[in-house]
Amino acid sequence: MGGAKSCTDEVLLSIAYACGGDVRKAVSALENVFYASENELSLPLARELTQRSGMRFDRDGNEHYDLLSAFQKSIRGSDENASIYYLAKILEGGDLVSACRRLLVIAAEDIGLAYPMAIAITKACVDAAVQIGLPEAKIPLAEATILLATAPKSNSAISAYFAAVEEINNGGGEVPDHLKDTHAPDAKGGYLYPHAYPNSYVKQQYLPNELKNKRFYKFGNNKTEKSAEEYQKKIKEGK
Numbered sequence: 001m002g003g004a005k006s007c008t009d010e011v012l013l014s015i016a017y018a019c020g021g022d023v024r025k026a027v028s029a030l031e032n033v034f035y036a037s038e039n040e041l042s043l044p045l046a047r048e049l050t051q052r053s054g055m056r057f058d059r060d061g062n063e064h065y066d067l068l069s070a071f072q073k074s075i076r077g078s079d080e081n082a083s084i085y086y087l088a089k090i091l092e093g094g095d096l097v098s099a100c101r102r103l104l105v106i107a108a109e110d111i112g113l114a115y116p117m118a119i120a121i122t123k124a125c126v127d128a129a130v131q132i133g134l135p136e137a138k139i140p141l142a143e144a145t146i147l148l149a150t151a152p153k154s155n156s157a158i159s160a161y162f163a164a165v166e167e168i169n170n171g172g173g174e175v176p177d178h179l180k181d182t183h184a185p186d187a188k189g190g191y192l193y194p195h196a197y198p199n200s201y202v203k204q205q206y207l208p209n210e211l212k213n214k215r216f217y218k219f220g221n222n223k224t225e226k227s228a229e230e231y232q233k234k235i236k237e238g239k
Contacts, residue, residue: 005034005037005038005039005040005041006039006040006041007040007041008040008041008043010043011033011041011042011043011046012030014043014046014047015029015030015033015046028095028097028098029046029094031097032094032095032096032097032134033045033046035096035097035130035133036096036133036134036137037133064093064095064098067086067089067090067093068090068098068102070082070086071083071086071087071090071099071102072102072105072106072110074086074149075106075110075145075148075149076106076110076153078149078150078153079149080145080146080149080150083145083146083148083149084142084145084146084149087099087141087142087145088138091134091137091138091141094134096129096130096133096134096137099141100126100129100130100141103122103125103126103141103144103145103148104119104122104123104126106122106148107119107121107122107123107144107148108157108158109155109158110148110153110154110155111148111151111152111153111154112153112154112155112156112157112158112220113154113156113157113220113222113224113225113228114151114152114153114154114220114222114223114224114225115151115152115224116224118147118148118151121144121147122144122147122148124140125140125141125143125144125147126140126141126144128140129141152222152223152224153222154220154222154225155220156217156218156219156220156225157217159217159218160216160217160218161216163216163217164216167211167214167216171210172208172210172211173207173208173209173210173211174208174209174210175208176205176206176207176208176209177190178190178191178204179191179206191204192204198238199234199235200235201235201236203236
């Protein structure tokens, strides 16, 4: 996010002193100053953002992370008013970068397949925010926040992933011979090319033999995933 920009030693020293030796805070402050500055990192902006961050987030060492947690949980809970409140707390503290990152995570983790375009729209809002910097960055991020808070929710994708990881940690299984690369020494024939069949589907085994009946993904109870579920049933029943 963003190209090369020049930076004086005075800017770096200002951030270092203001953050009192806390490396995480210093890195976060540097990122925020970077994205809020034009071609050269601004000393007044560095002083302002680090001072504001210190006033709002450092009274309790965990306050900053508590705000980010409350922000995500409010969006996940479909409370648009609490969501915009915590966004304002984060941005008024000068932390543009954390707000952007958390919105992208939320779009994938909590909205997910219930509204797959949410992450694309959120990415566009985040890119706009980074390009224009604070204070105007608040506008597209507020848009993304309200969109995500009021969108349908599904964690089916990440749940499926962790279910697969659990199976891998328990031993998993080997790739079936007919799915191996054709150049592999132990590769065998038998692979059926789906596009050669109606609806680009033909029944064959893809999971390892040890896991052939495993189901990691469960369709979420929302319009988009229910439509996908119906489509899967249709092609697999040959209709």
